[in-house]
Amino acid sequence: xxxxxPPAFYALAAxxxxxxxxxxxxxxxxxxxxxxxPTGGLTFPMHGVSTHWxxxxxxxxxxxxxxAAFGRSLRLGLAVMVLTVVISLLAGYAFRRxxxxxxxxxxxxxxxxxxxxxxxxxxxxxQFRLLDAAIKAAAEALGLAAFTESFATSAGTFxxxxxxxxxxxxxxxxxxxxxxxxxxxxxxxxxxxDLGATPWQTFRHVVLPLIAPSLxxxxxxxxxxxWDEAARSSxxxxxxxxxxxxxxxxxxxxVTNPEIYALGTATTTVSFAxxxxxxxxxxxxxxxxxxxx
Amino acid sequence: xxxxxxxxxxxxxxxxxxLEPASALATARAGVWRRxxxxxxxxxxxxAAPLALVFAFFFVLPLVVMVVVSFWRYNEYSITPALVGDNxxxxxxxCVAELPSLCLTFKxxxxxxxxxxxxxxxxxxxxxxxAYFLAxxxxxxxxxxxxxxxxxxxxxxxxxxxxxxxxxxxxxxxxVNGFLITAGMTREPQTWLLFSDFSxxxxxxxxxxxxxxxxxxxxxxxxxxxxxxxxRDAGASGWQALWNVVVPLSKPGIVIGSxxxxxxxxxxxxxxxxMGGQQIASIGKVIQVQLSYLQFPLxxxxxxxxxxxxxxxxxxxxxxxxxxKEL
Numbered sequence: 001x002x003x004x005x006p007p008a009f010y011a012l013a014a015x016x017x018x019x020x021x022x023x024x025x026x027x028x029x030x031x032x033x034x035x036x037x038p039t040g041g042l043t044f045p046m047h048g049v050s051t052h053w054x055x056x057x058x059x060x061x062x063x064x065x066x067x068a069a070f071g072r073s074l075r076l077g078l079a080v081m082v083l084t085v086v087i088s089l090l091a092g093y094a095f096r097r098x099x100x101x102x103x104x105x106x107x108x109x110x111x112x113x114x115x116x117x118x119x120x121x122x123x124x125x126x127q128f129r130l131l132d133a134a135i136k137a138a139a140e141a142l143g144l145a146a147f148t149e150s151f152a153t154s155a156g157t158f159x160x161x162x163x164x165x166x167x168x169x170x171x172x173x174x175x176x177x178x179x180x181x182x183x184x185x186x187x188x189x190x191x192x193x194d195l196g197a198t199p200w201q202t203f204r205h206v207v208l209p210l211i212a213p214s215l216x217x218x219x220x221x222x223x224x225x226x227w228d229e230a231a232r233s234s235x236x237x238x239x240x241x242x243x244x245x246x247x248x249x250x251x252x253x254x255v256t257n258p259e260i261y262a263l264g265t266a267t268t269t270v271s272f273a274x275x276x277x278x279x280x281x282x283x284x285x286x287x288x289x290x291x292x293x
Numbered sequence: 294x295x296x297x298x299x300x301x302x303x304x305x306x307x308x309x310x311x312l313e314p315a316s317a318l319a320t321a322r323a324g325v326w327r328r329x330x331x332x333x334x335x336x337x338x339x340x341a342a343p344l345a346l347v348f349a350f351f352f353v354l355p356l357v358v359m360v361v362v363s364f365w366r367y368n369e370y371s372i373t374p375a376l377v378g379d380n381x382x383x384x385x386x387x388c389v390a391e392l393p394s395l396c397l398t399f400k401x402x403x404x405x406x407x408x409x410x411x412x413x414x415x416x417x418x419x420x421x422x423x424a425y426f427l428a429x430x431x432x433x434x435x436x437x438x439x440x441x442x443x444x445x446x447x448x449x450x451x452x453x454x455x456x457x458x459x460x461x462x463x464x465x466x467x468x469v470n471g472f473l474i475t476a477g478m479t480r481e482p483q484t485w486l487l488f489s490d491f492s493x494x495x496x497x498x499x500x501x502x503x504x505x506x507x508x509x510x511x512x513x514x515x516x517x518x519x520x521x522x523x524x525r526d527a528g529a530s531g532w533q534a535l536w537n538v539v540v541p542l543s544k545p546g547i548v549i550g551s552x553x554x555x556x557x558x559x560x561x562x563x564x565x566x567x568m569g570g571q572q573i574a575s576i577g578k579v580i581q582v583q584l585s586y587l588q589f590p591l592x593x594x595x596x597x598x599x600x601x602x603x604x605x606x607x608x609x610x611x612x613x614x615x616x617x618k619e620l
Binding site for chain 1: 333336337338340341343344345347348350351352353354355356358359362419422423425426427430440442443444446447449450451452453454455456457458459460461462464466467468471499502531552553556557559560561562563566567571577580581584589592593596599600603607
């Protein structure tokens with residue numbers, strides 16, 4: 001192969017460049033427009049540059065308690081992140097050793113990824129509705145009148161919402177673990193065992209440092225997929241428990257000023273901060289690992 | 294090591310058994326159970342348990358509930374257990390009687406099918422091209438990974454925001470219309486750019502091309518470069534090598550990407566809602582509206598029909614490839 005690029009390279013490079021512009025261009029426009037002047041509207045031109053819309057966003061968005069939704073999404077995202085990493089890691093170990101019914105679990109995970117979110121959401125919503133009815137009936141049968149009166153619903157951010165998000169993040173986590181263990185050299189573990197390490201020590205001092213970068217990857221998927229999830233949560237959350245993406249979807253039809261861009265910029269900043277931290281952590285851990293070898 | 298430990302604890306258990314028979318028997322039994330639970334053979338089962346339980350309770354059970362409820366009766370206030378096909382009848386009401394004109398359900402599915410085909414064809418074409426560029430034309434591995442990352446980062450940001458971000462570009466007073474008017478290509482602002490079929494398809498391509506790039510790139514990076522050289526040596530033109538070597542070997546990635554894109558478009562209601570200005574029908578939207586009126590059994594019946602349609606599409610596509618081999 002010579003060093004000269006074939007003509008096809010330049011054509012393809014141009015397509016790639018346009019694709020990247022197509023990916024990031026629109027996002028850039030709303031970041032720019034979120035700094036619109038106080039008299040500016042939803043489109044260009046810019047009427048000066050200001051942080052007016054961020055300030056007014058800080059004060060809240062009318063009837064919608066956007067900061068409560070922000071906090072809920074953040075807490076839920078962190079919980080989903082931690083659970084996704086732990087559960088995927090354990091499952092990765094299980095699949096590596098093999099167990100009866102592993103194909104069934106695998107195909108269920110893949111199905112969970114592919115079945116349309118609205119269907120999963122509907123199922124969970126109805127399931128918790130029936131669960132509520134059952135709980136109320138049981139409480140009445142037991143004569144717990146006080147409980148029946150105070151009990152509203154078992155659906156909520158950290159019950160049905162958490163479950164709905166996990167059905168979306170866990171398949172990604174599992175697939176990443178598959179990729180990790182498919183390429184993992186089992187001789188490191190054998191060596192550890194031969195030197196007298198317990199299974200826990202083998203995990204803690206040999207396996208964990210080697211797969212740590214991939215776990216950061218799973219954490220990244222866990223948080224960002226939860227942080228941006230709308231379709232699967234839509235029916236699965238209790239009333240007044242909307243997450244940020246759901247509020248945002250609602251706001252697209254009602255908000256008519258750049259506040260929504262400011263909110264978009266704020267949300268995207270969180271996403272990018274998480275991505276950046278993950279990538280840096282990934283690099284640090286990979287380097288440390290490479291040095292250790 | 295482990296066996297030695299086990300032998301030791303057995304002997305200890307034996308020693309206590311001589312001293313105090315009854316409690317020792319209990320201890321020994323508990324020991325057996327503990328060993329069974331902590332033995333290496335049992336490990337995969339408790340390790341897989343959390344994952345299996347999450348899917349059982351938040352995925353499988355909800356689907357079962359949905360199928361069951363789709364046969365229930367409902368009124369404005371409540372849903373009641375029953376075993377009636379009424380909901381399915383109303384899903385397909387008029388579908389046979391009104392032929393050859395299409396009933397609402399068929400029309401909606403046809404519209405969804407149109408979006409599926411358009412989104413699939415465009416994401417495949419674009420995704421394949423980008424993956425091909427990354428896999429075969431970017432030579433340094435570092436550059437390859439960096440550019441790959443550039444393509445995937447938007448996937449980790451919010452879909453809704455990525456949709457909204459088209460508004461200042463495509464709207465009545467948006468950048469595109471401004472450009473068209475200034476360039477003298479049109480006098481009136483074009484209104485088909487936003488809240489139209491066009492903007493919906495554009496958003497699908499914008500959001501989902503990533504789902505084509507990743508699996509196709511994965512398949513392509515496994516293709517032995519010697520095969521391409523062999524094709525060239527045998528006198529194949531660039532196009533022939535692409536069509537007869539690269540495309541067949543990328544098939545698994547193409548199929549996986551296609552399954553993702555098609556199923557996501559089939560069940561979509563957020564994108565069609567936001568980008569279609571809440572004016573375009575889709576099955577997902579129908580289900581969502583019925584849910585907002587608390588018509589759970591009817592929505593469930595619609596969802597069952599949608600699920601059946603999705604499963605048929607997947608079955609057809611997976612006949613082409615063994616997904617599990619590709620990981």
